[in-house]
Amino acid sequence: xxxxxxxxxxxxxxxxxxxxxxxxxxxxxxxxxxxxxxxxxxxxxxxxxxxxxxxxxxxxxxxxxxxxxxxxxxxxxxxxxxxxxxxxxxxxxxxxxxxxxxxxxxxxxxxxxxxxxxxxxxxxxxxxxxxxxxxxxxxxxxxxxxxxxxxxxxxxxxxxxxxxxxxxxxxxxxxxxxxxxxxxxxxxxxxxxxxxxxxxxxxxxxxxxxxxxxxxxxxxxxxxxxxxxxxxxxxxxxxxxxxxxxxxxxxxxxxxxxxxxxxxxxxxxxxxxxxxxxxxxxxxxxxxxxxxxxxxxxxxxxxxxxxxxxxxxxxxxxxxxxxxxxxxxxxxxxxxxxxxxxxxxxxxxxxxxxxxxxxxxxxxxxx
Amino acid sequence: xxxxxxxxxxxxxxxxxxxxxxxxxxxxxxxxxxxxxxxxxxxxxxxxxxxxxxxxxxxxxxxxxxxxxxxxxxxxxxxxxxxxxxxx
Numbered sequence: 001x002x003x004x005x006x007x008x009x010x011x012x013x014x015x016x017x018x019x020x021x022x023x024x025x026x027x028x029x030x031x032x033x034x035x036x037x038x039x040x041x042x043x044x045x046x047x048x049x050x051x052x053x054x055x056x057x058x059x060x061x062x063x064x065x066x067x068x069x070x071x072x073x074x075x076x077x078x079x080x081x082x083x084x085x086x087x088x089x090x091x092x093x094x095x096x097x098x099x100x101x102x103x104x105x106x107x108x109x110x111x112x113x114x115x116x117x118x119x120x121x122x123x124x125x126x127x128x129x130x131x132x133x134x135x136x137x138x139x140x141x142x143x144x145x146x147x148x149x150x151x152x153x154x155x156x157x158x159x160x161x162x163x164x165x166x167x168x169x170x171x172x173x174x175x176x177x178x179x180x181x182x183x184x185x186x187x188x189x190x191x192x193x194x195x196x197x198x199x200x201x202x203x204x205x206x207x208x209x210x211x212x213x214x215x216x217x218x219x220x221x222x223x224x225x226x227x228x229x230x231x232x233x234x235x236x237x238x239x240x241x242x243x244x245x246x247x248x249x250x251x252x253x254x255x256x257x258x259x260x261x262x263x264x265x266x267x268x269x270x271x272x273x274x275x276x277x278x279x280x281x282x283x284x285x286x287x288x289x290x291x292x293x294x295x296x297x298x299x300x301x302x303x304x305x306x307x308x309x310x311x312x313x314x315x316x317x318x319x320x321x322x323x324x325x326x327x328x329x330x331x332x333x334x335x336x337x338x339x340x341x342x343x344x345x346x347x348x349x350x351x352x353x354x355x356x357x358x359x360x361x362x363x364x365x366x367x
Numbered sequence: 368x369x370x371x372x373x374x375x376x377x378x379x380x381x382x383x384x385x386x387x388x389x390x391x392x393x394x395x396x397x398x399x400x401x402x403x404x405x406x407x408x409x410x411x412x413x414x415x416x417x418x419x420x421x422x423x424x425x426x427x428x429x430x431x432x433x434x435x436x437x438x439x440x441x442x443x444x445x446x447x448x449x450x451x452x453x454x455x
Contacts, residue, residue, distance in 0.1 A: 044384035
């Protein structure tokens with residue numbers, strides 16, 4: 001059925017930005033925008049009349065140049081420049097803005113993950129062990145050390161801690177049949193025997209010395225060494241590293257906040273004991289306060305131009321290294337998932353079992 | 368020689384652009400509305416265009432928060448006969 005034409009004219013909106021902001025947002029963005037222009041991260045033609053838009057365009061291009069597309073293939077999260085260390089709902093933001101008396105003197109570069117990427121590494125370790133006895137432990141140590149620079153990693157250490165805590169309340173019989181007992185039992189021998197004793201430097205050297213025979217082994221090591229190179233000179237920028245003198249009130253906020261949500265979950269295979277412990281913990285994450293972001297770098301705005309530019313440059317250096325490193329890590333995780341798929345296909349007993357690795361969003365149900 | 372002149376001219380334009388944007392950002396950092404904001408220019412030339420924002424704003428709010436028993440999915444259009452000025 002065709003109705004009568006409406007006698008209404010809608011305007012054609014051309015050359016108009018899709019985002020408009022309050023002066024509370026424009027002021028701080030303008031200060032950072034000037035710095036980004038001086039550092040050549042933003043360009044004059046990014047200017048559309050809004051400082052927030054200007055910064056967003058420069059930042060978007062910076063992320064693209066640092067392989068953000070590759071990063072997104074595996075990691076589910078965001079890197080943002082914001083005036084708050086934790087995420088606010090629209091309602092909370094309106095309330096904060098209504099109570100605000102002056103423009104903020106801090107912005108933060110914040111990195112966080114909406115879901116933990118699943119890394120079922122067991123099949124990969126078995127492959128690496130066939131290449132060299134020490135290779136699985138060296139690979140595991142260098143991979144986790146580098147991932148820790150950018151995120152909280154949930155692996156067998158966390159599961160062991162969780163299991164120990166819960167086993168205290170179980171009787172011997174209950175403990176014997178519980179999933180917690182399996183956490184320790186399922187750790188592959190190649191990791192249990194060596195990973196704790198193998199230090200990062202020695203592991204890194206081993207990766208350079210061992211020449212794998214298989215293509216996939218060489219690929220894994222190449223991407224891992226690449227990841228390691230991008231992360232050189234960078235340490236994890238936890239919110240806990242921000243001092244009270246840098247951001248007044250940070251200590252109180254950190255006391256009320258919970259630990260960061262993990263950016264990845266390293267299991268031996270999907271739905272193993274580590275996965276079970278993670279699921280239990282994930283159900284209660286964020287119940288007692290906001291979760292700290294994984295990465296937080298404060299940028300104090302009321303400082304001399306030279307100091308501000310240096311601070312912004314360091315924050316963007318960190319962001320660039322993080323993106324480049326996670327892009328290489330994404331390639332590694334994809335290879336690990338492929339090897340896990342292959343393992344499932346080879347060991348499948350029943351037809352119809354899913355062979356695809358689970359979605360990265362293993363924590364979706366509680367978000 | 369010609370290339371050099373062109374390069375010098377291009378550098379000058381980039382510098383001029385950067386200076387112009389820096390000036391606008393400085394104004395914005397002090398809470399002043401930029402004179403270079405294209406939408407502000409449009410609004411100056413055509414104040415009726417505020418109505419566009421008002422009507423669209425209400426329409427989007429209604430879609431986001433269904434009010435007074437209305438349901439999401441209802442049509443939200445201005446009354447028949449309204450002519451919304453172009454904003455181009």
